[in-house]
Amino acid sequence: MSYFDQTTETLDREQLAALQLEKLQTMMSELWGRNRFYTAKWKAAGAAPGDIRSLDDLARLPLTTKGELMADQAQDGPFGTNLTYPVESYVRLHQTSGTTGVPLKVLDTAESWDWWGRCWAHVLAGSGVTAADRVFLAFAFGPFIGFWAAMEGARKLGAMMIPGGGRDSAQRLELMRDTGATVLCCTPTYALRLAEVARETGFDMNSITLKSTVHAGEPGANIPATKQRIESAWSAKCFDHAGASEIGAHSFECEVQPGGTHIIESEFIAEVLDPDTGSPVAAGQRGELVITNLGRWGFPLIRYRTGDLVELNLEPCTCGRGFMRFEGGILGRADDMVTVRGVNVFPAGVENIIRKFAEVDEFRITVSRVRHMDEMDVEVELCEGADSGVIHSIAERLDTLLSFRPRVHHVSHNALPRFDMKARRFHVNRPQL
Numbered sequence: 001m002s003y004f005d006q007t008t009e010t011l012d013r014e015q016l017a018a019l020q021l022e023k024l025q026t027m028m029s030e031l032w033g034r035n036r037f038y039t040a041k042w043k044a045a046g047a048a049p050g051d052i053r054s055l056d057d058l059a060r061l062p063l064t065t066k067g068e069l070m071a072d073q074a075q076d077g078p079f080g081t082n083l084t085y086p087v088e089s090y091v092r093l094h095q096t097s098g099t100t101g102v103p104l105k106v107l108d109t110a111e112s113w114d115w116w117g118r119c120w121a122h123v124l125a126g127s128g129v130t131a132a133d134r135v136f137l138a139f140a141f142g143p144f145i146g147f148w149a150a151m152e153g154a155r156k157l158g159a160m161m162i163p164g165g166g167r168d169s170a171q172r173l174e175l176m177r178d179t180g181a182t183v184l185c186c187t188p189t190y191a192l193r194l195a196e197v198a199r200e201t202g203f204d205m206n207s208i209t210l211k212s213t214v215h216a217g218e219p220g221a222n223i224p225a226t227k228q229r230i231e232s233a234w235s236a237k238c239f240d241h242a243g244a245s246e247i248g249a250h251s252f253e254c255e256v257q258p259g260g261t262h263i264i265e266s267e268f269i270a271e272v273l274d275p276d277t278g279s280p281v282a283a284g285q286r287g288e289l290v291i292t293n294l295g296r297w298g299f300p301l302i303r304y305r306t307g308d309l310v311e312l313n314l315e316p317c318t319c320g321r322g323f324m325r326f327e328g329g330i331l332g333r334a335d336d337m338v339t340v341r342g343v344n345v346f347p348a349g350v351e352n353i354i355r356k357f358a359e360v361d362e363f364r365i366t367v368s369r370v371r372h373m374d375e376m377d378v379e380v381e382l383c384e385g386a387d388s389g390v391i392h393s394i395a396e397r398l399d400t401l402l403s404f405r406p407r408v409h410h411v412s413h414n415a416l417p418r419f420d421m422k423a424r425r426f427h428v429n430r431p432q433l
């Protein structure tokens with residue numbers, strides 16, 4: 001079993017809680033009076049660093065939302081007031097992908113960036129990466145944080161990092177082959193896209209000897225049918241990981257692959273709350289992930305509402321880590337669910353059905369309203385030579401899942417968009433209810 005920091009990773013729950021409390025108290029003292037955003041927020045809530053004497057006291061602090069951070073940057077641009085140090089202390093700028101609006105800018109000091117690297121070292125070591133590995137990053141190295149921090153994680157482990165920016169899919173495959181890459185980091189969608197390009201161009205996938213793929217940027221590696229498809233396309237183990245530009249890389253799948261991801265509890269405090277009432281939900285119950293990062297003092301987030309739905313699992317993992325798990329990874333987003341004809345439809349559930357059909361290369365779902373009636377159209381691209389009879393089978397399986405029959409269309413090859421970051425396959429074109 002490979003660890004990044006075995007001593008910390010194998011602490012028991014009590015020791016972990018003590019470590020988290022100590023880090024939280026130290027961070028709050030550092031922020032108080034320096035970080036304008038949090039000092040003002042805590043003062044308004046009547047809270048001060050000395051009030052936090054146990055982890056239970058965390059609930060006395062106000063929640064933080066992405067909307068607040070966006071409004072703060074809009075008002076006090078370009079970087080906002082969630083900065084603990086003078087702007088000269090910061091060494092890196094990144095921003096969110098901006099798929100849902102104006103990107104949020106995030107700044108890191110050298111210390112905060114080192115913290116990002118530590119988190120990613122947990123992620124990579126958790127999947128079995130060692131100094132002997134060559135980690136290929138199939139990523140366009142732009143301002144989106146994406147896999148920038150994975151590079152730092154690989155460096156901490158002593159692995160070789162191979163940047164794959166500035167080239168197309170065919171060139172990336174060749175570079176992976178020529179450099180003997182053993183680990184691929186990319187979105188789940190893009191791992192499948194690379195395999196598709198290999199098939200179309202006659203590239204020999206056996207010429208790349210990967211042992212694992214590590215994913216970020218979007219869900220998928222936790223959707224069983226998608227995970228299985230990536231593993232069979234690459235003859236490698238596929239590992240899930242989750243994080244976000246504003247909060248950090250917070251959870252990872254270990255080598256045991258227990259059906260969920262460990263939270264890096266030495267660097268984060270995770271709470272799972274009922275999104276409507278704000279009360280904590282019990283382990284095994286679904287709720288919204290509210291997370292506090294403990295090591296990014298330059299751009300901290302305390303009790304940040306992620307909008308991600310998770311279920312905690314406190315059972316020990318056979319990998320030996322004391323870090324608790326998100327059962328099934330990130331299960332979806334609170335704002336993801338779409339109600340169609342009275343049925344709650346989760347995009348991940350639909351993807352899990354469609355990806356089970358090996359003939360499907362790409363798909364897109366559109367929900368619309370026609371004469372006061374919800375319609376769901378599923379466009380499906382099949383790989384060349386596939387029997388189009390599969391379209392009928394997909395419609396039947398979706399009918400069983402959803403209790404209504406969506407319209408499933410066979411579209412021509414390459415009719416649908418391809419993505420290398422943040423795939424968008426689910427569209428809603430109807431007035432809000």
Ligand SMILES: [Zn+2]
Pocket residue numbers: 254255256257258262317318319320321
């Ligand atoms: Zn484990």
